Amino acid sequence: GAQRQATLFKTRVVDFIETFVKRNARTNYAIKAIMPLVSLAAASSRDEDHMSKKATKVLKTAFSKTDDLIDDLDISLASEALKTLHETAKKVHGVDIASVFNPPTRYLVRNLARAGKHDVIQEEYVALLNDYIKHKQSKVPVQTLEDFIRTVPACAWRLRSRLVECCKPGESSKVFRQVQAMRLLKDLVISASAPNSGVKEEIPDFLSPVAVAFSDVLSSECNSKDSDMSSAQLREVLQHLSAIVRKTHNKDANDIWTAHETLSSLLTRLKEEKKSKPLNQVIDALLKVIGAENASKRSRKRKQRETASVPALPNTEDATDLSSQPKKKKKRARKE
Incomplete structure (x- = not known):
C-alpha cells in the first residue's frame, strides 16, 4: 500500500x-x-x-x-x-x-x-x-x-587534431580503443561533410593528416611480426578508411594525392603479407578507389599542362588578314 x-x-x-x-x-x-x-x-x-x-x-x-x-x-x-x-x-x-x-x-x-x-x-x-x-x-x-x-559536428570538429593522435600506434591503452578512435574519426569526417555542418569547407586541409594517421597504422602492421591487432580489427580499420576515401573522393586537398600513393604501396604490401580472403577483398576495393582517384588527378594535371603548352594565338586583326588573303587569291584565280 x-x-x-x-x-x-x-x-x-x-x-x-x-x-x-x-x-x-x-x-x-x-x-x-x-x-x-x-x-x-x-x-x-x-x-x-x-x-x-x-x-x-x-x-x-x-x-x-x-x-x-x-x-x-x-x-x-x-x-x-x-x-x-x-x-x-x-x-x-x-x-x-x-x-x-x-x-x-x-x-x-x-x-x-x-x-x-x-x-x-x-x-x-x-x-x-x-x-x-x-x-x-x-x-x-x-x-x-x-x-x-x-x-553537433561543428562543435566536434574542434576535437579533430586530438582524435587523429588517438588513432596512431601506441596512443591507446587497448587496441580495441584505437580501432574505436578510427571509427570516431570516420564519423567526424562524414558528419562534417554534410552541407549544413558549418565546417565542410575545412575538410580538404584535414584529409592529409587523416591519411598519414592511417598510413602509420598500416606501416606498423606491415613492420610488426607479432601484431596485437587481429585480422578482424585490421579489416575494420580498412573499412573505416574506405568510408573516408569514398566520402571525400572529390576533394582536391593539398598533399592528399601523395598520401594516397603512400597508402597504395602500404596496402599492396599488406595484401602480400596477410593471407586473409576477407581482408584482401577490402584491400582490393580500397586500392581500386584510390587508384581511380589518382588516375583522375593525373589526367587533370596532364590537361592543365597541355593547355599551358599551347602557343598563344596571333593578334585577332592579323589573323583575320592572314586568313582572308588566300581566299581572295582563290577568287581571282576562278575569275581568270
Whole structure:
C-alpha cells in the first residue's frame, strides 16, 4: 500500500516536471530538471521500472527540439550540468545511454555553443576522449562521443587534431580503443561533410593528416611480426578508411594525392603479407578507389599542362588578314 502510494506520487511529480520542462525549455529552470530525471531514468529496481521508463520518455521528448535555446543562459549551471551528466554516465550500467543521456547532453551543448562557449565544450569532450583512450578501466560510454560527433559536428570538429593522435600506434591503452578512435574519426569526417555542418569547407586541409594517421597504422602492421591487432580489427580499420576515401573522393586537398600513393604501396604490401580472403577483398576495393582517384588527378594535371603548352594565338586583326588573303587569291584565280 505505502509503496504503491509513493510510486503514484512520484508518477504525478514526473508528469508535472514534464509539463514544466516543455513550457520552460528556453529557460535555465529546464537545466535544473535534467539530473533528477536522469536519476529516475537510471533507477534499476523493479518497483521503479515504470518510473524509469516514464523519466526516459520525458528526457527523449522534452530536450529534443533543436530550437529550444536559452537567451540568458547560466554558463556555470550549464557547464556543471554537462560535466555531471558525463560523470553519471560513467557510473551507471544497463542503461540506454542513447535515450537517457544523449538528449539532455545535446541540449546543453547546443546552448553552450550558442553562447560562444566552445572552449568549455572542447575541454569537456577532450577530457572524455582522453579518459576513454588512455585508461584501460575507463567507464566512458563510447556512445556519448559518437552522438556528440554525429549530431553537433561543428562543435566536434574542434576535437579533430586530438582524435587523429588517438588513432596512431601506441596512443591507446587497448587496441580495441584505437580501432574505436578510427571509427570516431570516420564519423567526424562524414558528419562534417554534410552541407549544413558549418565546417565542410575545412575538410580538404584535414584529409592529409587523416591519411598519414592511417598510413602509420598500416606501416606498423606491415613492420610488426607479432601484431596485437587481429585480422578482424585490421579489416575494420580498412573499412573505416574506405568510408573516408569514398566520402571525400572529390576533394582536391593539398598533399592528399601523395598520401594516397603512400597508402597504395602500404596496402599492396599488406595484401602480400596477410593471407586473409576477407581482408584482401577490402584491400582490393580500397586500392581500386584510390587508384581511380589518382588516375583522375593525373589526367587533370596532364590537361592543365597541355593547355599551358599551347602557343598563344596571333593578334585577332592579323589573323583575320592572314586568313582572308588566300581566299581572295582563290577568287581571282576562278575569275581568270
